[in-house]
Amino acid sequence: MISILGAGAIGQLLAHKLTEASIDCQLIVRAGTQYRSEWLMIQQEQQTYHEIPTITAQDCDELGQVWVCVKANQLEGALKSVSHAIQDTTKVVFFQNGMGHDKVAAKYLQPAQMYFASNTHGAFKKAAQSVVYAGVGQVSFGHLELSQQPDFLDPETLNAVNGSWHEHIQTVLWQKLFINAVVNPLTAIYQCRNGELLDADKKSNVLSLIAENQRFANTLKLGISDHLKDATLAVIEATAKNQSSMLQDVLNQKTTEINAINGYLLDQAAKHQFPTPHNWRLWSDFHIAHPPLKSIADDKAKQL
């Protein structure tokens, strides 16, 4: 049984894909909200209903495999809410944007229990129990220390979500982080769709950040710096009509993932004594445009 912690867009989408493939799964949801057993997935014109079991965090016990699909800033609260059900044998897969989640999770899990996933499926929530599957992507799974594919991520499970095992997930996560670190805060500052970042008045800013990220990736010897520019521009073009998740968060007055994405990048750069003036400028512009929300407690309360 795969337990999906968080019924946001990605949590719902993965639950639909697993259910479609007849893989046992359940959604772990917030207490106090009534859920029907039917969940809706909309893909182009097609509407598909699936019966997906739901359970509240407090009612969980002995979790075998958990896919954590809450936002990065809700991770700690979400893990705490199921900590009573986490055993030494529980395997946990993190689907958050950004990096550094292993440090946040260290209070609840051993490093060997932590797996990471990088998702490129596009989805957004239409209502509490309906999700729009906006773009077919894939999921890369991996572990920071173990290179061998574990038994619990069997071929059926991987196929169901268009997934594959990566021996070097760190590299995949860094590449996504570098892309998110450009697209997300800039779209939130300019309040524009992803594609508009390539407009003449914004493009030079995008290119300076990419160039700085390429130099840093090179310092980290990630082997991705040569194609980071093409990869970043390709994501901007492929998602041109989308509002980035960070823009959606600021428009909805929710806490963003800026710390897990750009904060992590700046911390790592400082650790490596690598100068990142463009990223610092971006950090400061973002915080001038969007000062931290006073009540992050509100967000924590809505943790699932």
Ligand code: PAF
């Ligand atoms: O966070 C997001 O919105 C997405 O990861 C991406 C790739 C920037 C597309 O909008």
